[in-house]
Amino acid sequence: MNTTDIRNAITTSDRERFSACALALADIARERLRALCRTGFTVKRKPDGSFVTSADFEVEELLRAQIQRQFPSHGIVGEELPAHLPQAEFQWIFDPVDGTEDFVQRIPTFGTIIALHYRGEPLAGVIDMPLLDMRVHATYGGGAFHNQQRLQLVDLDPAVPPLQTRLMLSARANFVRHRDDGAAFDALTRHYQNHRIYRTCYAHACAATGQADATVDYGNRIWDLAASRLLVEEAGGSYRIILELPTPNGTVFGAVFGRPRVVESVAAIVRDALPVLPR
């Protein structure tokens, strides 16, 4: 453990308490989303063409109310509603329904992402897929788990060729949404031809479990990535930011995470595919 990491200022018992709270929030989201899949919900398009449903708001409000009750001094960043206490040291960052289009279609890879950050560094994280009964969670210094099973990623054997390496990545839409980085998508899909595209946090969870050798998430916001670094690092993998782009609506991120050799290779491919930009 890095002794200079600011997260060591938080006691192990506090970290465990926060992590238990993150899991309890995931339980609330899971129960509500399962019920809504049975009973139905309303669906609208946002101005950017993406879906938003009554479930997104309903679950976000449930989680916000619970956090405010338990941690009145903590900040909250959710996808659908304005930030609460944005200067607080502790920030709960979540996406109540990641993969809303898939949720609308009952494609079961949608999920809930929940993370607690302390001064910008993740302390606890959960990704939960209610219809798959799949949950990955981690606590800083306490390991990562798939359901109840401790995760321990091993690096990819260097003898495994790219065609047998399992890469999960964002759709091309994500690579061209804010700036035309389509060349990165093209280069990745040419080099790692055994790829899968889910467009949800399921791909993030798979990088922590090893079901993917690495996952690339591109052109997304902080709540999409808030849990993934901790999940993968606590599982023994690595995490690299490959895009950090300021936009009028906030910073847009890209990251690759999973087995270290694949993470390094993907980061190099993306860097080589894109023109050098003024910083």
Add this chain to the structure above:
Amino acid sequence: MNTTDIRNAITTSDRERFSACALALADIARERLRALCRTGFTVKRKPDGSFVTSADFEVEELLRAQIQRQFPSHGIVGEELPAHLPQAEFQWIFDPVDGTEDFVQRIPTFGTIIALHYRGEPLAGVIDMPLLDMRVHATYGGGAFHNQQRLQLVDLDPAVPPLQTRLMLSARANFVRHRDDGAAFDALTRHYQNHRIYRTCYAHACAATGQADATVDYGNRIWDLAASRLLVEEAGGSYRIILELPTPNGTVFGAVFGRPRVVESVAAIVRDALPVLPR
């Protein structure tokens, strides 16, 4: 119904009997695959680098034995074992585990594909995802069903832009495996940027249910596509062959299927992306 269709020579009650048999075969496969996911199975690489497991052989043998007992005069084409009675008018065509790599990783979108063809035309078809409790099946002239619910696809509203159209497609690996048709993958991913890649029959089932607006399967064999045309046509969608390539190991196919407007558009994009080849 097309009265000249050779399948009308088969009585409705025979079709229903065959379809019930296809469902019973899917039950056998589902039960065995669920058990094997709990108990484990052996995994090997084939010479082409793809996975094969003891489950592929075990389920194929179970299904073959059942078919031979019930229909001793029918032919059988399975992925892992040699063809049985290849001249018979009735051919059971199946893939016991479609998406073996995902089955190995417990990614739940793998499934079993089962079809009965009569003189080359599909009479009954099933795609079953054991871990998702998802089944799509159809009988010629008798409709298509998702679990117990009758399917009725409507065509895509022409006002829906490509970015809001849901296309599922094969990985780039499939487009370059037998001949370099990577230009078709590139053209499709540029035009339909809201795409998903699963590399399993789950994407086929989603074209019948409407969870995908269309699905492209490329560079695969007859058992991968044996059920999909019937499932989608009986659901009210359309099916177009976009690749038929003889190879030393048998003919390789590509097809697009789903809502008719998207099917036509995808077929045109693929045709325009590839050079005109001598026939």
